[in-house]
Amino acid sequence: MTVITLILILVVLPAVIGFCLYSEYLADGLGSTAMSFWRDNLHGLFKAQLEPGDYLIYRKPKASPRPGPRARNVQAAENGDDYYYEVDKFWTVSDVLDDGRLVAVTRTGKRLYLAPADERLRKAGWLDRMRYRQRFPSA
Numbered sequence: 001m002t003v004i005t006l007i008l009i010l011v012v013l014p015a016v017i018g019f020c021l022y023s024e025y026l027a028d029g030l031g032s033t034a035m036s037f038w039r040d041n042l043h044g045l046f047k048a049q050l051e052p053g054d055y056l057i058y059r060k061p062k063a064s065p066r067p068g069p070r071a072r073n074v075q076a077a078e079n080g081d082d083y084y085y086e087v088d089k090f091w092t093v094s095d096v097l098d099d100g101r102l103v104a105v106t107r108t109g110k111r112l113y114l115a116p117a118d119e120r121l122r123k124a125g126w127l128d129r130m131r132y133r134q135r136f137p138s139a
Contacts, residue, residue, distance in 0.1 A: 055124035
């Protein structure tokens with residue numbers, strides 16, 4: 001009985017949650033309308049609420065003839081003159097506006113206004129905060 005309970009908790013439950021969250025990516029939109037209620041509520045449950053003082057990592061797209069050492073997802077341009085890549089930027093939330101937008105502060109002191117639903121924006125986890133602690137601006 002204990003083995004069955006462990007299998008349900010560790011295998012079946014995460015599979016059902018994953019199906020509800022990402023069913024719109026399946027072929028023919030399997031479950032895209034029936035699961036939309038569950039998907040929307042689960043996204044809200046797992047999406048981190050950002051508050052002032054939280055650390056952010058933003059994956060910024062760039063292009064240049066020579067990518068730097070921190071470049072990720074490097075791809076050559078069609079004509080071969082440039083490279084397209086992404087660089088992680090480390091920011092701190094300074095304020096959350098009434099309309100939901102975030103005010104982030106960079107290391108140089110710039111203030112940026114961001115939509116919290118931006119797919120390139122994520123909250124830094126504890127491992128990121130430890131690994132990149134020198135790159136985040138002080139709050």
